[in-house]
Amino acid sequence: MIQTENLTKRFANTLAVDRLTLQVNEGEVFGFLGPNGAGKTTTVRMLTSLIAPTNGTAIVNGFQIGKEDIEIRRTVGILTETPGMYDSLSAEYNLRIYASLYEVEDAKGQVEKYLRMLGLWERRFDEAGTFSKGMKQKLAIARALLHEPKILFLDEPTAALDPESAHLVRDFIEELRKEGRTIFLCTHNLDEADRLCDRVGVFKTHLLVMDTPARLRSKLFGKKVVFHLRAVNEELVKIVSSLPFIRETKTMDNKIIVTLDNPEEHNPDIIRVLVEAGAGVQFVGELRHSLEEVYLQLVQNA
């Protein structure tokens, strides 16, 4: 659905996006992560044909940016980082304007559908300026969806929202994902990316890494398994460390934490040697690194 090759954007002496090459598949939620000023918004603007790249190419929904810009804008939806509304106009009229600009056939029906879906139907005649931040964000999401775009670009959709509103927006993104829409999600919220995204790309002017959150954890930190024992002693640690597939062993209280590449295959072996050595194995669990740890490791080393 989205394919870029060496996509580059330079503003005067500033290189905003450097040779970005990525592919986002149909129905995928792709998280685009990076610090402020990394070039995420510039990338979204290029992919939605708002600005032209300096170099490189991109195909969005089968259309080439720079050549088929109107077609791209017609088939993608965008929630901008600061999605302004016409505050003095009603919520319904705000959406009707966009339905007309997107040439939506059943404009009235689409406006009603999304106002109801996002819980704004009862407030449809109220001026958008009277809405809370969360309601405005929902209205902006409705605006981005009116023309049923196949690809949706969401630039920081939950930034500056209270936890309840953010939760609602996240749930709605989950719904969109179930509908099979392709979503390009720029976010600072790494828990959100972890929860919603099939794959993530960490970006700082250029793409640092791109993979599923689980594989990124594994690549950077390996997989860690925690063995809760009745008691830990040096002998047990030595036995586990001597196993050929163990990369690292640590202890904490009555736990042995091991790093290995393939826990699914080797956990039974570890349990067997521990039991044979007389250890009382109480629980076995996976120690998950947060996506935040992955992100920080990547960005700080970039």
Added chain:
Amino acid sequence: MDKITTIIKKEWAEVFKNRMVIFTVAFLPVIMTILPLVILYTTRDTGSMGDLGNVTNEMPAQFSAFCSSNLNSGECFQVYIVSIFMLMFMIIPVAIPATISAYSIVGEKATHSLEPLLATPITTLELLIGKSLASAIPAVLATYMAFGVYALGAWIIIPNKFLLAALLDLRWFIAIFIVGPLIAVMAINFTIIVSSRVTDPRVAEQLSMVVIVPILAGFFGQMTGFFLINRRIITIIALVMIVLDAGLFYLAERLFQRETILTRWK
């Protein structure tokens, strides 16, 4: 065309909720219409006074061209005074579009609603035309209506058909119906250029009012007898305005590009 209409309707729905805009659109034409009519009414007896001697001698020499043999010097004086104030009509097509476009462009920029709008399949030209027409149409209509009311008032107040013909001379029809829209276009393009550099609609509006300066120069030029606007001058002004408008439109269109708006309009 549908998209242009949508933009125009949206602009009107939005800007006409602003009291400042309503005041400018409604109040200014009323003042500009009342002023020459009041002058005509208060000087209605001047014509019957016949020869005013020294007073008419102080009028610009080229004014005698308008002062036909059918009019006595008192009536010539009326034509002269009204001619001075007729230029004030030209302020309407400057002030109204400057106010509307300042709010419509800078306002949109300030509320961050321009980016989602630019992300729709509307072309830059459609957007620019929509915004320009939304500002120009009320301005031109208000100018025409104001002039219409003035003409009607003059017809009621002035019984002398020769004096009426002199007051409603062709040069004022050229000024109102040709130069007026050209001035409106100039004011809009100028506001767009100014809007690319400011973030407050009021600043944009005030800076755009610079376009009034040539009109005021014309007003004071006539008043002091430096020159008098005749048909030849107004035709030259119209031609110069066409060239100026083309140049300003080119500049405004260059500035009103998606990338420029998003990356340089701060």
